Amino acid sequence: MAEPLPNRAAPIFEAAALWAVREGNTDEEWEDAYALDPDRGVAALSDGASDGIFARAWAAILTRRFVEGPPDPDDASGLAAWLDAARTEWDGHFDYRALRYTQQVKVRRTGGAATLLALRIGAEAPGPNKAGAIPWRAWAVGDSCLFWVRDNRLLAMFPTLRSEDFGPTPLLLRTHADAPIPAPLGTRGDCFPGDAFVLATDAVAHWLCRGCEGDSPPDWERLGGLREDAWKRRIEELRQNEQIVNDDCTLLFLRIQGSPGRFAGADDSRA
Numbered sequence: 001m002a003e004p005l006p007n008r009a010a011p012i013f014e015a016a017a018l019w020a021v022r023e024g025n026t027d028e029e030w031e032d033a034y035a036l037d038p039d040r041g042v043a044a045l046s047d048g049a050s051d052g053i054f055a056r057a058w059a060a061i062l063t064r065r066f067v068e069g070p071p072d073p074d075d076a077s078g079l080a081a082w083l084d085a086a087r088t089e090w091d092g093h094f095d096y097r098a099l100r101y102t103q104q105v106k107v108r109r110t111g112g113a114a115t116l117l118a119l120r121i122g123a124e125a126p127g128p129n130k131a132g133a134i135p136w137r138a139w140a141v142g143d144s145c146l147f148w149v150r151d152n153r154l155l156a157m158f159p160t161l162r163s164e165d166f167g168p169t170p171l172l173l174r175t176h177a178d179a180p181i182p183a184p185l186g187t188r189g190d191c192f193p194g195d196a197f198v199l200a201t202d203a204v205a206h207w208l209c210r211g212c213e214g215d216s217p218p219d220w221e222r223l224g225g226l227r228e229d230a231w232k233r234r235i236e237e238l239r240q241n242e243q244i245v246n247d248d249c250t251l252l253f254l255r256i257q258g259s260p261g262r263f264a265g266a267d268d269s270r271a
Contacts, residue, residue, distance in 0.1 A: 011257055012041035012121050012134070013197075016224055018231040019250040023239060032201050032250040033059035033114075035067040041121035041136075042067045045144050045252055047201040049113040049172055053103060057093045058112030058175055061086050066118050073118075073139040073184040080181055083173065090175050111175035115142025116184075117199055121191065121256065133190035134256060136197075141182050143170040145205035147198040147212075148189065149220045154212055155195075159185040163209040166202060193258020196220060203247040207238065224253035 015038055021030045031048035033056065044063040048055025071082035090112060096104060121136045138146050140159040143166055148155045160166060171182040191197075198220065200208060211218045226234065231251075238244040 011038035013038050013043075013254040013256050015043070015255075016253045017251075018226060018228060018253070019248070020232045020235040022248050023236075023246050025248075029056075030248055031056045031059060032248045033063045034199075034250065034252055035060075035063035036252070037067045042070060042119070043121075043197075043199060043252060043254060044116065044118045045199045045201065045250065046117070047115045047142065047144050047248070047250070049115075052110050052112045052114075052175075053106040054090065054093060055112050055114060058086075058090050059114040061089050061093075062114055062116050062173060065089070066116070070118065070120065073186060076181075076183075079184070083181060084177070087175050087177060111179075113172040113174045115144045115170060115202070116140070116173055117142075117144035117146060119146060119197060119199065119254075121197075121254075132192055134192065135188065136191050137186065137188040139184040139186045141171050141173055141184050143167075143202040143205065145200055145202075145209070147200070147205075147208060147220075148191070149196040149198060150192070150194070152219065152221050154217065154220075156187075156189070157209065157212070158187045160205065160209065163206055163213055166206045166209070170202065191256055193256050195256045196224060197252075197254040197256075198223070199252040199254070201248060201250045203245050204249045204251050207244045223251070224255070 015036050017034060019030065019032060021027055031050060032046065033048065034045045036043050044066040046059035046063045048059035065086050071079050073079055096107060099107065117140045119136065119138045122134055138158055143160055145160050146158045208218050235244065235249050239246055
């Protein structure tokens, strides 16, 4: 069952979205996806698996459907029903009979697959909160990661905790009806106005995680202030210096409302 979301008079967060396509691909070949609803405090990010087919469509369906009507990932049967509805929508995305034979084979044998990272801010908490605290919950299947930041310092990351934990075969949600559904990992906490959440697909998350482990942690505020052109230049430099793998690179920067926004960083700032 999808969980109802409260309607609020003011947005819970403000958001900036940055993405860069894999080098050698066109923007139309970008296979990540995200969806945001600042008014209801919901965000979702997905990384489509490149070895599948119509991965971008699958990632977009997962993120949009989660934001529109999030399931309870702790309810296995409810999650399965939600995923079945998403699979039905993906099946309707293309005309199977019009596909090339090789595409038909890939639909039958592989299908689409993607990670999913989802965040709900302002959901009801089971117990009392500190004064002014805003409860949040996050779920993840795969290696897209969340970073929780306060005063430009990392408080926590989820679900991957070490750079060495990133690998070539993350858990994925798949379009095939007979594919097992990985149990989502979950976490929760209490944030405050001014806190930031950074959601990143695996290439960016791995780079950020390595930075957190070193002597020069990311400057989260500058990162959130990058404009699209500066972000793409930064990713290109990182690739040239072999500091990030050549993959689609997507990042969401969410600021909990109630603190002066600091998205207006210089467009050529270094993160």
